[in-house]
Amino acid sequence: MKKISLALSLVVALVVLSGCGDKPKSDIMKYKYTPAQVYAETCLHCHGPKGEGVAEKKAPALTKQSVQELEMSLFDIKNGGLGQSTATEHDVMEHNMKKLAEKGYDYDIKMMANYLHNTFYVK
Amino acid sequence: MKSDKIIEDILFEIEKHEGGMSRRNAMKLLAASPIAASVLASAATATEAHASSSNATGKIVIVGGGLAGVATAAKLTQRLANPDITLIEPNPKSVSYQPGQTLIAAGVWQKSDIEYETANFIPKGVKWIKDSVVSFDPTNNKVKTADGTEISYDYLVVAMGLILNFGAIKGLEGEITSSGANDVVRKKVGKDGVYSVYFADGAVDTKKGIEELIAKAKAHKGSEKLQAIFTDPDTAIKCGGAPKKIMYITHDLLTKAGVRDKVELTFCPSGDKMFGVPEYNTAIFEQFKVRDFKWEFKTNLVAIDTEKKVATFEKKWLEKGEYDEDLKEYTMISMSKNVEKKYDFIHITPPQKAPDFVGKSPIGSSKGWVPVVKETLQHVTYKNVFALGDVAAVPMGKTGGSARKQYNVVAENLIAVMEKQEKLPAAYDGYTVCPLITSIGTVALLEFNWTAKPAPSFPLDPTQERWIWWLLKVYALKPMTIYGMLSGRA
Numbered sequence: 291m292k293k294i295s296l297a298l299s300l301v302v303a304l305v306v307l308s309g310c311g312d313k314p315k316s317d318i319m320k321y322k323y324t325p326a327q328v329y330a331e332t333c334l335h336c337h338g339p340k341g342e343g344v345a346e347k348k349a350p351a352l353t354k355q356s357v358q359e360l361e362m363s364l365f366d367i368k369n370g371g372l373g374q375s376t377a378t379e380h381d382v383m384e385h386n387m388k389k390l391a392e393k394g395y396d397y398d399i400k401m402m403a404n405y406l407h408n409t410f411y412v413k
Numbered sequence: 414m415k416s417d418k419i420i421e422d423i424l425f426e427i428e429k430h431e432g433g434m435s436r437r438n439a440m441k442l443l444a445a446s447p448i449a450a451s452v453l454a455s456a457a458t459a460t461e462a463h464a465s466s467s468n469a470t471g472k473i474v475i476v477g478g479g480l481a482g483v484a485t486a487a488k489l490t491q492r493l494a495n496p497d498i499t500l501i502e503p504n505p506k507s508v509s510y511q512p513g514q515t516l517i518a519a520g521v522w523q524k525s526d527i528e529y530e531t532a533n534f535i536p537k538g539v540k541w542i543k544d545s546v547v548s549f550d551p552t553n554n555k556v557k558t559a560d561g562t563e564i565s566y567d568y569l570v571v572a573m574g575l576i577l578n579f580g581a582i583k584g585l586e587g588e589i590t591s592s593g594a595n596d597v598v599r600k601k602v603g604k605d606g607v608y609s610v611y612f613a614d615g616a617v618d619t620k621k622g623i624e625e626l627i628a629k630a631k632a633h634k635g636s637e638k639l640q641a642i643f644t645d646p647d648t649a650i651k652c653g654g655a656p657k658k659i660m661y662i663t664h665d666l667l668t669k670a671g672v673r674d675k676v677e678l679t680f681c682p683s684g685d686k687m688f689g690v691p692e693y694n695t696a697i698f699e700q701f702k703v704r705d706f707k708w709e710f711k712t713n714l715v716a717i718d719t720e721k722k723v724a725t726f727e728k729k730w731l732e733k734g735e736y737d738e739d740l741k742e743y744t745m746i747s748m749s750k751n752v753e754k755k756y757d758f759i760h761i762t763p764p765q766k767a768p769d770f771v772g773k774s775p776i777g778s779s780k781g782w783v784p785v786v787k788e789t790l791q792h793v794t795y796k797n798v799f800a801l802g803d804v805a806a807v808p809m810g811k812t813g814g815s816a817r818k819q820y821n822v823v824a825e826n827l828i829a830v831m832e833k834q835e836k837l838p839a840a841y842d843g844y845t846v847c848p849l850i851t852s853i854g855t856v857a858l859l860e861f862n863w864t865a866k867p868a869p870s871f872p873l874d875p876t877q878e879r880w881i882w883w884l885l886k887v888y889a890l891k892p893m894t895i896y897g898m899l900s901g902r903a
Contacts (some may be wrong), residue, residue, distance in 0.1 A: 382744075
């Protein structure tokens with residue numbers, strides 16, 4: 291019966307949707323600088339040599355956050371929000387980050403979060 | 414066999430709703446499209462690898478019995494030789510199908526089409542406690558329920574969902590869930606031009622609201638258009654597409670009623686884009702222009718006067734400051750002001766948060782959402798705790814489609830922890846799917862992940878609106894979720 295074939299096709303479509311169809315892994319982005327270089331040459335000006343933050347630049351300390359919190363914040367900054375049309379919580383930094391990326395100071399979110407946490411975290 | 418049940422359900426639904434003509438068209442479309450071929454090819458390789466069962470033991474407590482919690486319980490029941498699982502969930506209809514709420518507003522479904530009894534989906538052998546958890550003590554591996562019972566665990570899965578925080582908007586009251594009690598919210602929402610599809614009863618009201626708007630438009634004289642506003646808050650939300658879907662549906666119903674030219678439709682989100690994936694962002698802008706939709710970015714609803722029908726939005730923008738020598742750029746200053754808008758119809762997407770019981774507990778975070786390593790879904794501090802679904806702090810993914818990927822990851826990784834393995838084997842990649850309803854009869858199937866690139870399951874341009882995806886949304890995704898996902902099979 292034809293309608294069974296329609297239903298079957300939809301069911302099979304769902305099998306694919308549900309993830310049995312393996313998709314190729316996304317390309318690994320290459321970055322010009324390491325997270326340490328990006329930090330030393332750009333972030334440091336506002337977040338300080340020890341990630342302590344600089345009040346007059348309105349840049350918060352990066353010493354208190356877990357890797358996961360840093361990752362969420364960096365995702366928010368680079369993606370301009372965590373949803374489809376949800377506002378970023380870092381509107382000034384989102385703007386700054388765009389400018390930095392234009393100059394080649396881009397980075398992998400996870401690597402940068404790990405770098406910041408391993409280098410600056412204060413218990 | 415569960416798949417029989419799925420097919421049966423799809424057939425029943427098609428029989429009930431679609432005319433013979435539509436079926437023939439569907440068949441033609443399927444036959445002509447490359448989907449059929451590709452789908453069959455994938456199916457050949459998609460024979461599910463039967464994971465052998467694990468002999469690991471330990472008491473697992475799952476807090477929350479929505480789609481994520483019940484699917485996790487089902488998967489663990491299958492995978493463990495001797496499962497010891499307790500599920501804590503107070504709502505007898507917690508597994509109701511929330512993605513159908515937009516279809517209720519569209520008049521395609523009834524509320525009864527999305528209501529499901531939790532009791533029918535609790536896996537055999539799982540102990541169900543019909544109460545809610547009010548405190549977490551992860552240091553001593555205990556939770557406490559509202560009636561004061563302490564429940565200890567070896568392993569904890571948090572799947573408590575989220576709270577629709579209407580009360581965060583000045584002029585409204587109440588914090589609710591999509592299928593629980595909602596009297597307080599409905600004092601102001603669901604009448605007099607103020608609507609929200611974010612809860613099931615609200616979706617029923619929204620359908621009436623659109624009908625009222627049509628009637629008002631038909632009687633409307635004068636050159637000034639009626640104003641319909643669609644909001645999108647500055648918190649993470651479930652189903653990021655719904656604020657737009659309801660706008661497309663309203664547009665479609667107004668058009669069919671012949672009164673679209675009497676009403677201006679404006680999207681007012683807190684953010685400044687349509688979608689985080691550039692390709693989808695561009696596609697949605699095009700869809701908006703074709704439909705003559707207006708939009709105002711960085712315009713976040715903060716207050717509403719339901720008597721005067723005036724909504725207040727906080728509008729934000731950046732202003733150029735001084736030149737910064739260190740940055741070698743002009744500094745930017747964040748500015749904001751409140752603006753008032755009159756409305757005839759407003760669809761509110763409420764601000765959303767983790768339930769305070771978990772958000773403010775030791776396993777919560779400053780923002781409430783339960784912090785997990787976003788790939789493994791393991792809690793950042795407590796290694797015997799996992800979280801998934803709406804309550805978990807992961808970027809983007811508060812959808813049923815995400816939960817459908819996450820529950821397998823949680824089950825596999827939790828078993829690895831129980832087996833004292835060093836590495837967690839499964840990783841979530843941020844997959845989310847947004848079947849964006851663009852009219853009653855078309856859907857754009859927007860699939861993506863954390864790479865912010867399209868991740869289509871099919872070799873078809875995902876930015877196109879298609880009837881086949883409408884069929885998928887209306888006829889296939891629900892049986893798939895209810896009979897596939899809730900039994901831990903798909």
